[in-house]
Amino acid sequence: MRHWSKGIRLGRTTLAPGPATIPHRYFSATAPQNNLQAPKLDPTMATSTTKTGQPLDRPVLDSMLRRRMFYTPAFEVYGGVSGLYDYGPPGCSLQANIIETWRKHFVLEEDMLEVDCTMLTPHEVLKTSGHVEKFADWMCKDPKTGEIFRADHLVEEVLESRLKGDKEARGQKVEIDEEKEAKRKKKAKDIKALKLDDSVVKEYEEILAKIDNYDGGELGLLITKYNITNPTTGGNLEPPVAFNLMFQTSIGPSSNLAGYLRPETAQGQFLTFQKLLDFNQQSMPFASACIGKSFRNEISPRAGLLRVREFLMAEIEHYVDPEGGKKHPRFDEVADVKLVLLDRKVQLSGSTNTTEMTIGEAVKSGTVDSETLGYFIARIHLFLLRLGTDPKKMRFRQHMANEMAHYAADCWDAELLTSYGWIECVGCADRSAYDLTVHTRKTGAPLFVRETRNEPLKIEEWQVDIDKKKFGPRFKKEGKTVEAAIEALDQEIREKLSLDLEKNGKIELEVPGTETGKVAIDKDLIKIEKRTRTEHTREYTPNVIEPAFGIGRILYSLMEHVYWSREGAEERGVLSFPPPIAPTKVLLVPLSGGHPDLKPLVKRLSQKLRRLGISNRVDDSGASIGKRYSRNDELGTPLGITVDFQSVHDNSYTLRDRDSTKQVRSDEDTICRAIQSLIEGQKTWADVQKELPEFTQQELD
Amino acid sequence: MRHWSKGIRLGRTTLAPGPATIPHRYFSATAPQNNLQAPKLDPTMATSTTKTGQPLDRPVLDSMLRRRMFYTPAFEVYGGVSGLYDYGPPGCSLQANIIETWRKHFVLEEDMLEVDCTMLTPHEVLKTSGHVEKFADWMCKDPKTGEIFRADHLVEEVLESRLKGDKEARGQKVEIDEEKEAKRKKKAKDIKALKLDDSVVKEYEEILAKIDNYDGGELGLLITKYNITNPTTGGNLEPPVAFNLMFQTSIGPSSNLAGYLRPETAQGQFLTFQKLLDFNQQSMPFASACIGKSFRNEISPRAGLLRVREFLMAEIEHYVDPEGGKKHPRFDEVADVKLVLLDRKVQLSGSTNTTEMTIGEAVKSGTVDSETLGYFIARIHLFLLRLGTDPKKMRFRQHMANEMAHYAADCWDAELLTSYGWIECVGCADRSAYDLTVHTRKTGAPLFVRETRNEPLKIEEWQVDIDKKKFGPRFKKEGKTVEAAIEALDQEIREKLSLDLEKNGKIELEVPGTETGKVAIDKDLIKIEKRTRTEHTREYTPNVIEPAFGIGRILYSLMEHVYWSREGAEERGVLSFPPPIAPTKVLLVPLSGGHPDLKPLVKRLSQKLRRLGISNRVDDSGASIGKRYSRNDELGTPLGITVDFQSVHDNSYTLRDRDSTKQVRSDEDTICRAIQSLIEGQKTWADVQKELPEFTQQELD
DSSP: OOSOOOOOOOSGGGOOOSTTSSTTOTTOSSOOOGGGGHHHHOGGGSSOBOTTSOBOOHHHHHHHHHHTTSEEETTGGGTOOTTOEEEOHHHHHHHHHHHHHHIIIIIITTTOEEOBOOSEEEHHHHHHTTHHHHOEEEEEEOTTTOOEEEHHHHHHHHHHHHHHHHHHHTTOOOOOOHHHHHHHHHHSOOOOOOOOOHHHHHHHHHHHHTGGGOOHHHHHHHHHHTTOOOTTTOOOOOOOEEEEOSOEEEESTTSOEEEEEOSOSHHHHHHTHHHHHHHTTTOSSEEEEEEEEEEOOOSSOOSGGGSOSEEEEEEEEEEEOSTTTTOOTTHHHHTTOEEEEEOHHHHHTTOOOOEEEEHHHHHHTTSSSOHHHHHHHHHHHHHHHHHTOOGGGEEEEEOOTTTSOTTOSEEEEEEEEETTEEEEEEEEEEOTTHHHHHHHHHHOOOOSEEEEEEEEEEEEEEEEEEOHHHHHHHHGGGHHHHHHHHHTOOHHHHHHHHHHHHHHSEEEEEOTTSSSSEEEEETTTEEEEEEEEEEEEEEEOOEEEEEEEEHHHHHHHHHHHHEEEEOSSSOEEEEOOOTTTSSOSEEEEESSTTOTTTHHHHHHHHHHHHHTTOOEEEOOSSSOHHHHHHHHHHHTOOEEEEEOHHHHHHOEEEEEETTTOOEEEEEHHHHHHHHHHHHTTSSOHHHHHHHSOEEOOOOOO | OOSOOOOOOOSGGGOOOSTTSSTTOTTOSSOOOGGGGHHHHOGGGSSOBOTTSOBOOHHHHHHHHHHTTSEEETTGGGTOOTTOEEEOHHHHHHHHHHHHHHIIIIIITTTOEEOBOOSEEEHHHHHHHTHHHHOEEEEEEOTTTOOEEEHHHHHHHHHHHHHHHHHHHTTOOOOOOHHHHHHHHHHSOOOOOOOOOHHHHHHHHHHHHTGGGOOHHHHHHHHHHTTOOOTTTOOOOOOOEEEEOSOEEEESTTSOEEEEEOSOSHHHHHHTHHHHHHHTTTOSSEEEEEEEEEEOOOSSOOSGGGSOSEEEEEEEEEEEOSTTTTOOTTHHHHTTOEEEEEOHHHHHTTOOOOEEEEHHHHHHTTSSSOHHHHHHHHHHHHHHHHHTOOGGGEEEEEOOTTTSOTTOSEEEEEEEEETTEEEEEEEEEEOTTHHHHHHHHHHOOOOSEEEEEEEEEEEEEEEEEEOHHHHHHHHGGGHHHHHHHHHTOOHHHHHHHHHHHHHHSEEEEEOTTSSSSEEEEETTTEEEEEEEEEEEEEEEOOEEEEEEEEHHHHHHHHHHHHEEEEOSSSOEEEEOOOTTTSSOSEEEEESSTTOTTTHHHHHHHHHHHHHTTOOEEEOOSSSOHHHHHHHHHHHTOOEEEEEOHHHHHHOEEEEEETTTOOEEEEEHHHHHHHHHHHHTTSSOHHHHHHHSOEEOOOOOO
16 A cells, blocks of 8 residues: 655655665656556545546547647657657647746745746756766666666556456456556556465555655666566566766867756756845845756656656745744735645655645644745645636645655645646745755855844854964974864864863874874964954855746646536537636637628727737637637637627627636627726626626527 | 958858758858957948947946846856856846747737747757758867867957957057957967068958858868967867757667757747648648747857857748748738848948838839748837837848858848947748758658649649559569559650650650569550649648747847946946836835835835836835936836835825936826836826926935
8 A cells, every 4th residue: 555645746856965865765856657546545536527527538638638739749740759749829828828927926926036047057067966966767778679667667567567467367347547558558468367466466565655765776676576577578677777867968069068958947046146145135035036948858758748858947946044943024924825735744644634724824833844935835825726726636745754855854745636646736845055055065156145243243162373483384384284274173172172282281183184194283383262252244054945836737737627528519628727827818700700891890809909918819710600619618718709790880799708608798898898807807707797788699509 | 351241140041951052151050250340341330339329338338237137157156158148137037028029029919829849859850951961160179289169260360360460560550359359368379460461461351251151171271371270379270170069969768869959949840830730720821939948059159148059049930822922911011111221232242331221112122032021021120129229220131142041032130230240130031941841851741731722723734544454464563663653754754655655555664673674564554645634722832931039139239229328426337228128117215225114115116016017126225315226227127216204294206217317206196107108108208207297306326
């Protein structure tokens, strides 16, 4: 049995530069998709549903999304490249609207400092951050065929397949995930109905529950122990080796400067810290933000838009003083926001039962580590709602201790429920002072805050004075080395040495780098005294709270959340995006295709809406009104205007609501004003329906 | 003497997949910066100037742009990587506003189909497009030091340096380009004052005028002939070799799939043609558009933001029927737009004298090739004006025949004058049917239009009938090969064969792939007749008009165009962006820094403006009002609100105009309304000044 279910992680949060800190997780830069099983654990979620509660038929939705060009496999005419997708016009516009909403919700609302950092990143930077060494997955090669398998995925697939064979042999019902099944059929033998020992079933289930936690060596042992081979040929595999997930290239003509495509925008942001602090007139706290593509060379991408090799991220690095409990000045504004939480303790107890509580309670009870972290969790929740995600399919899951990097103080993922299970769409981590510290240590750049203390700080400490006049002649060319060694002594040793000096009239020190490795210093050369020092400035490395958004995952999950199908003569898909998010706001439909009497009206309306900043498209094809509207429901356009022959006489138009298919009728100006207030979110369709006369003519099929 | 001056080209338009079509230009994917000399040719442009006509001091501007974080060298704490820059908050916001304006001006206004294609591109695609073979520059290596030089730049620099030495020796004044000079000092010996023969001076000048046109072999000959060596060491160099400018990487774990970072967005767009045509319900013409980063691995980037390795592009591919003269339905709307043109003929005559004419005249006279090309040239012009570029520093330069790819029908660059000379910021090319054709040929994908003819087309042609029953037994396993060979015969040969058949009762054909390579076919097996065929559909490959925008170049040139310095106690820089383009719209300045009486007013105003969608920042630092406003003039913020103690009493505020420093005073609502109408471009400051009472209190320095 699994202890907890996980979404597809964005991955970086599992990066653990310190060895031995997170057993089994060093190289699991991306998590396996055990979320595919997640719904099984939670019977209420056993089947994913549409917006209206119908069972969600993913192949039907997917074919609609491709037909309407929300997205399309990239380079398809060249056979395609797995993990690379293009967005077509509606997908592109949806993405732009999500980004615009993000900018308003975060950057503008919180006066963040947006930066645009390069994707090309030199080796040295990602070496320091730990990515060169640790950002990898385990892969196995079949030496005969040259095929490559992601080790954890392979073990998972084979054991699952055997468990299914066992169920079949026992005459139990087997649930089939169609996409997975299709892939299996392509590359593996059919599932054999073969009964396993009860004890073996138990072993397999335990391994699957922990599949995230094995390192390469352990995966290798499992492969040997359970005789896991190339599923197609039965050939033996080489032991797992680490495969770094960054795309490598070289910058400049001499091939000397190795570089990578960034796996996250964060490192670029950290390196601008000092300049941004200056830009912000040394005022803390502040946040930087960056929107841009990042890249991961997945071993075998799957799950459509959810695991891709090139993806749009929006990341915030909020810098906060680690002293004073990481309070947030605007926490009050969100304290009452109610969230669905799945905390660490509950997961450890083997349950996925979520708790609903306000973020105020969560911070007060210590469930969430700090006000600042809590503030952003609540703001993420509000952002996702603003996009139109279903609150019943949203939860915040806390990372287990062994999921987080060793330096992280706390980490919560916003997960959205889809037909692939719970998907991590936003990570919100407290990265402590780790990143700024390692870059400072490597480069010497002052990536910290220096501020004047309100009250000078008095520090009692052991200070060392050296008589430089005598010191030079005594130690000659070793003088500097000895001096540096003395400078580096800590308080405890200084205290002990002051006693030696008093007692013996000299001190003895081990100083590597000198001829004998040891020196003795007489008391006429050195003085060690306890004194009081007054510090007027304070230096500290800020901690970083990092909300990181996978825009493509949010976009896909949102499409599942707003999708439903309208019943009628034939079922028709609808995407009920909220008007501000919808790719196009208004469809203009001349009743009779390209009739010359209607054309000028359509053109004028279109221009007028455009001037109001309202995107619209004209469908003057020969299809019936009903067909044209239904095509448009699939595109998620919230409003439609019908231009008919009555319009020519009295300049009145019909306005149609996508979700209810209800229509109202009024004059041009009134209709345009109604549209504007709907798009800007000031009014709902119910308001408009109350104000304007209904139009009841049936849609023509 | 130079025949014409060129900007820094975006480069791709010089790509020439067909050999021997464009002599000397095969590998010059990017042009050398001979624009650095361009202003010399045109005495009226001898010195670049600020918005107000002052001489432009580039180092002063540059230091201001970096201090205010419009941009900053990327990875500076790691020593930086040449050709990579990050945008800070004002640069990032400026870029976002340019993009938003671009989307409104092109995508929305023209109902273009925006797509978001991946940057990672498989080898095969760029092989077909010609980039793998031809997208390269020439470089020379010093075998001793390992240093690498871009060959054309090296020849240029060395000859220029010798010409300067000659001038010095002759006692003439030497103009010095500071940036170039600084680079030279870093790597080369000082200029030697050495007089050259008059004939040598003439030779050098002629070479410099043609420096764009040499291929690798010719550059190698120049290097040998003029004894050009490593400027630092004097060491000999290896002959020039081609260096491909694409960043290479490999996709997936097996390293089998070579890929590149795209050098342009165009190829991704071409590959979606068929799907977009479907999306557009088979209706022509239409355009796709794509905004995104592209990459070029420059050998030695220089000239700041103008030649970088990672850059934002916005490209349009407008597909048009090649028949019917490439008319454009909205050409009338722009026909009267006046443009400054530098056409091919004028450049050939050795002049850079521009002509002002309307685009209507330019198309009518044949100066510009077609209405569609002309329409986009005019729309580009209007777009650049909308951003705030100076029309006196804008021109459209036609490509010379040897600059264009062999398939291009015509090409014009929008060039902006800067302190680096005339810079190509937008290219507008008619790429003919080239790209769609090569991808169709390679993949078999139908990247063309199939439309029903209004009138069926009757075609008289020679048709061949084969008696299949007899054909099989006669040719056995060679039957298919022979049949295919017959199918492939063109009309002329068919006609000739029909005569043979009549005369000799048989025909003889060479058929490679058969045993003897030849076959004879008797007349009882084959019939060749002239018949009439009726075609109801028409198939054609659309031509592509491609406006391609280098957003970073536009952004930098714009900053030079709107920059000036205000004279006073000390000179202060101002960036006079138009309000819709300015990074931040309003600065809020409490008269007395963080005074508690003023704080709530500032907060309320800030929230109110934000709700109106107007970006604003608060400066409540301790600096004087004057200092704070002047800091803000450098950021290009068009408006400022002063909150003072009078505001606490009567809720009135002072509104300040950046450009005139004039102030008006009124109540909160009136001030906010005035700001909104200024930002949306409905009113000018002059309007506001007429309506509201002036406020004459001096700014405090």
